[in-house]
Amino acid sequence: MNNLPVQHAGAITEYMEAIQEILTEEKPTETGIEVSGSVALLEALIVEGVDTIFGYPGGAIMPIYDALFDYNDKLNHILVRHEQGGIHAGQGYARSSGKCGVVFATSGPGATNLVTGLADAQIDSTPLVCITGQVFAHLLGTDAFQETDVINITTPVTKWNYQVTDATEIPEVIAKAFYIARSGRPGPVLIDITKNAQIQLFNYKGYTPCNHIRSYRPKPIVRPQYIQQAAELINEAKKPFILFGQGVILGSAEQEFKAFVEKSGIPAAWTVLGAGAIPTDHPLNVGMLGMHGNYGPNVLTNECDVLIAIGMRFDDRVTGRLDKYAKQAKVIHLDIDPAEIDKNVKSTVPVWGDCKETLPLLTALVDEKQHTEWLAKFNDYTRQEVEQVIEKELNPTTAEMTMGEVIKQLNELTKGEAIIVTDVGQHQMVACRYAQFNNTRSNVTSGGLGTMGFALPAAIGAKFGAQDRTVVAIIGDGGFQMTCQELGTIMQSGIDVKIIILNNRFLGMVRQWQELFNSRRYSFVDIQSPDFVALAAAYRIPGKCIEDRKDLPSALNEMLSNKGSFLLEVMVTKENNVFPMVPQGCSVSEIRLK
Amino acid sequence: MTQDTEKQEFNITVYTENQIGLLNRIAIIFTRRKINIDSLNTSPSEIERIHRFNIVITESEDVVRKLTRQIEKQVEVLKCYYHTNADVIWQEMALYKVSTDVIAEKVSVERLLRENGARVVVLRKDYTVFETTGHREETDNLISILQPYGLIEFVRSARVAIIKDSDGFNRKLREFERLEPGEDVIENEYLNQGQKVFTM
Ligand SMILES: Cc1ncc(C[n+]2csc(CCOP(=O)(O)OP(=O)(O)O)c2C)c(N)n1
Numbered sequence: 001m002n003n004l005p006v007q008h009a010g011a012i013t014e015y016m017e018a019i020q021e022i023l024t025e026e027k028p029t030e031t032g033i034e035v036s037g038s039v040a041l042l043e044a045l046i047v048e049g050v051d052t053i054f055g056y057p058g059g060a061i062m063p064i065y066d067a068l069f070d071y072n073d074k075l076n077h078i079l080v081r082h083e084q085g086g087i088h089a090g091q092g093y094a095r096s097s098g099k100c101g102v103v104f105a106t107s108g109p110g111a112t113n114l115v116t117g118l119a120d121a122q123i124d125s126t127p128l129v130c131i132t133g134q135v136f137a138h139l140l141g142t143d144a145f146q147e148t149d150v151i152n153i154t155t156p157v158t159k160w161n162y163q164v165t166d167a168t169e170i171p172e173v174i175a176k177a178f179y180i181a182r183s184g185r186p187g188p189v190l191i192d193i194t195k196n197a198q199i200q201l202f203n204y205k206g207y208t209p210c211n212h213i214r215s216y217r218p219k220p221i222v223r224p225q226y227i228q229q230a231a232e233l234i235n236e237a238k239k240p241f242i243l244f245g246q247g248v249i250l251g252s253a254e255q256e257f258k259a260f261v262e263k264s265g266i267p268a269a270w271t272v273l274g275a276g277a278i279p280t281d282h283p284l285n286v287g288m289l290g291m292h293g294n295y296g297p298n299v300l301t302n303e304c305d306v307l308i309a310i311g312m313r314f315d316d317r318v319t320g321r322l323d324k325y326a327k328q329a330k331v332i333h334l335d336i337d338p339a340e341i342d343k344n345v346k347s348t349v350p351v352w353g354d355c356k357e358t359l360p361l362l363t364a365l366v367d368e369k370q371h372t373e374w375l376a377k378f379n380d381y382t383r384q385e386v387e388q389v390i391e392k393e394l395n396p397t398t399a400e401m402t403m404g405e406v407i408k409q410l411n412e413l414t415k416g417e418a419i420i421v422t423d424v425g426q427h428q429m430v431a432c433r434y435a436q437f438n439n440t441r442s443n444v445t446s447g448g449l450g451t452m453g454f455a456l457p458a459a460i461g462a463k464f465g466a467q468d469r470t471v472v473a474i475i476g477d478g479g480f481q482m483t484c485q486e487l488g489t490i491m492q493s494g495i496d497v498k499i500i501i502l503n504n505r506f507l508g509m510v511r512q513w514q515e516l517f518n519s520r521r522y523s524f525v526d527i528q529s530p531d532f533v534a535l536a537a538a539y540r541i542p543g544k545c546i547e548d549r550k551d552l553p554s555a556l557n558e559m560l561s562n563k564g565s566f567l568l569e570v571m572v573t574k575e576n577n578v579f580p581m582v583p584q585g586c587s588v589s590e591i592r593l594k
Numbered sequence: 595m596t597q598d599t600e601k602q603e604f605n606i607t608v609y610t611e612n613q614i615g616l617l618n619r620i621a622i623i624f625t626r627r628k629i630n631i632d633s634l635n636t637s638p639s640e641i642e643r644i645h646r647f648n649i650v651i652t653e654s655e656d657v658v659r660k661l662t663r664q665i666e667k668q669v670e671v672l673k674c675y676y677h678t679n680a681d682v683i684w685q686e687m688a689l690y691k692v693s694t695d696v697i698a699e700k701v702s703v704e705r706l707l708r709e710n711g712a713r714v715v716v717l718r719k720d721y722t723v724f725e726t727t728g729h730r731e732e733t734d735n736l737i738s739i740l741q742p743y744g745l746i747e748f749v750r751s752a753r754v755a756i757i758k759d760s761d762g763f764n765r766k767l768r769e770f771e772r773l774e775p776g777e778d779v780i781e782n783e784y785l786n787q788g789q790k791v792f793t794m
Contacts, residue, residue: 160669215672339663
């Protein structure tokens with residue numbers, strides 16, 4: 001004890017005092033067992049079906065970690081290298097498994113390190129329950145060691161948050177946390193537990209999961225009259241067009257969605273987070289929407305007569321200039337979140353509700369049809385895009401490799417069965433555009449927040465969430481350096497994640513904008529990198545760096561067949577641009593092919 | 595549509611659980627969009643454990659509609675409505691402290707009280723406190739009358755507003771509380787009955 005730093009020793013003394021205080025309190029006599037708040041928390045997690053926790057310990061969460069020591073066989077705790085890595089891993093886990101991610105962090109800096117991930121999970125509707133330790137309740141507001149006002153810091157970036165200062169609240173609050181995180185439009189929940197509540201013993205009477213909060217309506221009531229109106233519009237439409245987003249995946253409505261698309265025969269395009277809700281090669285899947293989406297879906301948004309938006313929120317990266325977006329079309333918007341209806345695009349028919357419920361109702365009422373001519377229009381645009389953009393990207397004749405050809409080769413080897421986790425930048429757009437997704441829950445990326453540094457930890461989490469699937473992280477040389485310490489997590493947990501760094505020796509996406517819009521004034525986008533393969537080796541992860549096209553198939557093969565993680569660095573063209581592109585402030589019809 | 599985008603005063607009424615931190619959650623819906631809150635009143639409603647907020651902002655209906663949906667989305671918000679000034683009866687209360695000597699000497703107190711619907715709350719040797727309730731112009735008016743006579747202190751409350759067309763509100767709220775199911779409730783039972791309580 002004498003060797004401990006002063007504040008640490010102080011904390012321990014306080015801890016001992018608090019325990020003394022609690023132990024001398026009278027014990028409850030009725031039935032139930034006496035447990036600490038920490039034990040009650042862990043018991044709650046088990047009832048909620050949690051198997052994996054991503055976390056990092058510290059002073060204010062020590063009682064929970066002490067209890068966790070005895071729960072090692074039931075709860076698999078993964079020690080990350082940074083709390084941001086922990087929360088992104090939780091997100092990756094949630095996205096690949098459909099379950100709720102769970103993250104532990106200590107007070108102060110531990111908790112503030114979660115903020116980026118919370119914001120990311122909030123905007124991408126990812127279910128998470130984060131537990132943060134907090135200083136003793138009697139120290140709140142005193143600027144105690146490692147005290148930060150976590151509740152107020154995280155309010156704008158959580159679906160719900162709550163501070164527990166008394167252990168007796170724990171079962172009920174954790175039940176609420178899981179219910180809120182998972183139900184309706186999912187999102188992150190943060191529970192801040194003061195140290196005294198973690199230690200406090202109380203009479204624990206078991207755990208009841210929550211399925212109702214009187215002020216909270218996770219799903220709006222489905223209104224049959226709107227379904228009817230929507231079906232009428234669809235049945236009269238000559239050029240209907242479906243836009244689908246992550247709502248289909250979050251609602252586990254992939255089958256219902258496929259049935260709707262196939263019966264109505266309507267071409268369907270996806271947002272980045274909707275990718276994989278139906279397979280990439282489905283004949284009615286016409287491609288990706290938005291800034292770097294496909295040519296046809298963007299241009300034809302402004303030609304369709306009925307736009308059917310399903311589980312998507314009309315992000316500005318999808319719509320481009322709003323006052324020139326689908327003005328000719330009648331808009332049907334299916335969403336579980338009433339606040340999304342009419343937020344960006346005014347709907348003609350709002351179909352509030354969970355699309356797992358609303359889609360079958362709609363499918364029942366729509367006519368079975370084929371829109372052959374209309375679909376052919378999409379194919380015409382695809383042909384132009386292939387000629388002018390895709391061919392060059394996937395089958396380049398240049399000396400240097402392109403990002404696209406790496407993805408193409410990867411598709412051939414994984415046959416579209418892998419989970420692809422991407423970071424943010426050019427490689428992300430290229431991967432989303434060209435990766436083949438046969439299955440749902442296969443595209444894990446930071447869509448709404450665009451968080452560089454997301455991919456490596458998210459890939460770790462994605463693998464824990466889907467252990468029988470291959471997980472390939474595709475990351476830029478810039479983004480990799482934001483969270484590369486998580487190689488340590490891979491090393492220690494032994495998890496199998498394939499890492500591809502597409503190295504263009506630039507902060508590529510920013511460089512592209514500087515080239516196109518700032519007359520090539522390359523301001524601080526030239527980024528140097530360490531020897532990534534040596535870095536991986538330092539973490540005992542095998543790796544390889546390739547520059548020649550001829551080495552690509554064998555290197556990818558080596559990576560995929562390696563037992564355990566592998567890092568493959570591919571040197572690609574320095575100054576390639578992602579096209580097509582809807583420049584910011586332009587309408588989707590002004591999409592550029594070069 | 596033009597009417598939708600014209601700015602005017604709106605009264606936002608929010609029924610909520612009594613929960614620490616909820617005020618912040620609601621406030622940041624405005625501050626995030628750089629919208630100023632002109633007036634904010636929060637107080638327990640007639641139903642135990644349910645609080646009522648009255649918020650006044652100057653915005654277009656289009657924006658206000660979106661804001662109310664964001665507010666209603668908060669887990670602990672039961673219901674949120676918005677109304678124009680024409681749709682509500684509203685009042686603000688003001689207190690004025692003036693020197694009793696000056697008032698006694700120079701002002702016809704009786705006329706002052708009558709003309710401004712004011713009343714005396716406290717009458718002491720050293721000072722007098724008047725109170726009046728009304729719209730902003732009315733409480734402002736009394737300031738300008740008292741100002742020349744050495745107004746010592748003035749304070750005005752936030753606006754409270756009663757909705758003209760609120761038939762059944764109290765009943766609905768009570769019903770809402772009664773509907774709180776017990777622990778063994780089947781999932782979504784509430785949703786099936788929700789329409790009867792508050793439509794969405
Ligand atoms: C945390 C964070 N900081 C900054 C940005 C802005 N940004 C978006 S893309 C990008 C460049 C990414 O470069 P790199 O990781 O090398 O990927 P590339 O675009 O070259 O594929 C930057 C800096 C961001 N999205 N996230």
